[in-house]
Amino acid sequence: MDFKDFRSDTVTRPTPEMRRAMFEAEVGDDVFSDDPTINRLEELAARTLGKEAAVLVPTGTMGNQISIMAQTRPGDELIAGDHCHIVANEGGGAARLSGVSCAPTPAGQVTAADVHRLVRAVNLHYPRTRLVCMENAVGNGQVQELEAMQEVHQAAKQHGLLVHLDGARIFNAAVALNVTAKDLADCADSVSFCLSKGLCAPVGSVICGSAEFIAEARRCRKVLGGGMRQAGILAAAGLIALTRMTTRLAEDHDNARLLAERLAELPHVELVGDDMRINMVFFRITLPNFDHAGLVAYLFSRGFKTLTPSSEGVYRLVTHHDVTRADVEEVAEAIGVYLKGSVKK
Numbered sequence: 001m002d003f004k005d006f007r008s009d010t011v012t013r014p015t016p017e018m019r020r021a022m023f024e025a026e027v028g029d030d031v032f033s034d035d036p037t038i039n040r041l042e043e044l045a046a047r048t049l050g051k052e053a054a055v056l057v058p059t060g061t062m063g064n065q066i067s068i069m070a071q072t073r074p075g076d077e078l079i080a081g082d083h084c085h086i087v088a089n090e091g092g093g094a095a096r097l098s099g100v101s102c103a104p105t106p107a108g109q110v111t112a113a114d115v116h117r118l119v120r121a122v123n124l125h126y127p128r129t130r131l132v133c134m135e136n137a138v139g140n141g142q143v144q145e146l147e148a149m150q151e152v153h154q155a156a157k158q159h160g161l162l163v164h165l166d167g168a169r170i171f172n173a174a175v176a177l178n179v180t181a182k183d184l185a186d187c188a189d190s191v192s193f194c195l196s197k198g199l200c201a202p203v204g205s206v207i208c209g210s211a212e213f214i215a216e217a218r219r220c221r222k223v224l225g226g227g228m229r230q231a232g233i234l235a236a237a238g239l240i241a242l243t244r245m246t247t248r249l250a251e252d253h254d255n256a257r258l259l260a261e262r263l264a265e266l267p268h269v270e271l272v273g274d275d276m277r278i279n280m281v282f283f284r285i286t287l288p289n290f291d292h293a294g295l296v297a298y299l300f301s302r303g304f305k306t307l308t309p310s311s312e313g314v315y316r317l318v319t320h321h322d323v324t325r326a327d328v329e330e331v332a333e334a335i336g337v338y339l340k341g342s343v344k345k
């Protein structure tokens with residue numbers, strides 16, 4: 001069966017145009033900086049985000065970890081949102097790989113007030129606060145306002161701190177905020193973003209920053225075993241992701257809004273969060289003793305892949321290039337059918 005996959009935007013497959021570009025890509029040994037396709041991608045990424053230089057890495061997680069490693073020393077502390085990817089979804093990588101501890105903010109996002117409150121005074125007992133990590137779009141589907149990011153950046157600079165932006169979905173955030181990715185990147189010293197989520201490339205993330213930082217990031221990439229060779233094959237898809245796929249993200253956002261509207265019309269469905277501005281919809285089923293596994297299995301039998309809800313009972317559906325408006329209507333309808341059956345039982 002050709003499944004419609006709502007689990008994540010990481011499931012997007014390379015487009016036919018990407019596959020052709022990959023087939024034809026001119027390649028070389030990137031550890032010698034000899035891969036012309038990677039060099040072109042890195043130049044374009046740096047230019048797009050308004051930074052001096054960029055480096056291709058295999059994953060967004062490695063992009064974040066390299067950015068931390070290159071800008072800290074063991075024993076340093078970073079400030080980051082409590083539920084952000086760096087804190088919650090990278091296996092404790094900052095502690096394990098860079099020897100860096102984390103001062104988490106109480107909410108998901110970092111605010112300027114958090115920076116002022118969490119920055120450590122200079123004292124030999126204290127860890128040295130070094131880095132503030134923001135995330136936008138935020139993993140919970142929210143988007144942080146440009147102005148709030150600018151305030152965080154300003155607060156960080158006031159205290160002599162560096163700023164990293166986990167921009168895995170920076171283009172979703174830019175579209176939602178109606179600003180450029182560069183506007184968001186201007187709030188950070190280092191930025192990493194994913195080519196492999198909504199932008200449909202099969203593999204890859206890019207880190208952008210000053211030439212000096214990127215030189216250090218290349219060292220760290222080698223340390224972590226991320227120095228790839230003829231990865232121009234991947235960069236060729238990445239170039240199309242950056243030139244053709246960023247502007248179409250509004251379509252995914254529209255589809256997510258449509259899905260939210262359809263779900264809101266169903267009895268026993270409660271949307272979670274009122275600011276759905278990117279490609280994610282969160283909801284809860286309000287029926288007592290509801291058979292969640294049963295719903296997921298039913299949707300699967302109808303050709304839809306979805307994740308089981310979180311421990312708090314929250315479902316997340318994600319729209320992307322490979323699901324259409326019609327698919328969105330159909331998955332909402334299927335959920336409605338299952339709910340009707342559940343009420344009768």
Ligand SMILES: *Cc1c(COP(=O)(O)O)cnc(C)c1O
Binds near residue numbers: 137166
């Ligand atoms: C997906 C994601 C990452 C990591 O990307 P991988 O390529 O899966 O390692 C980092 N940060 C955020 C916010 C993400 O959503």
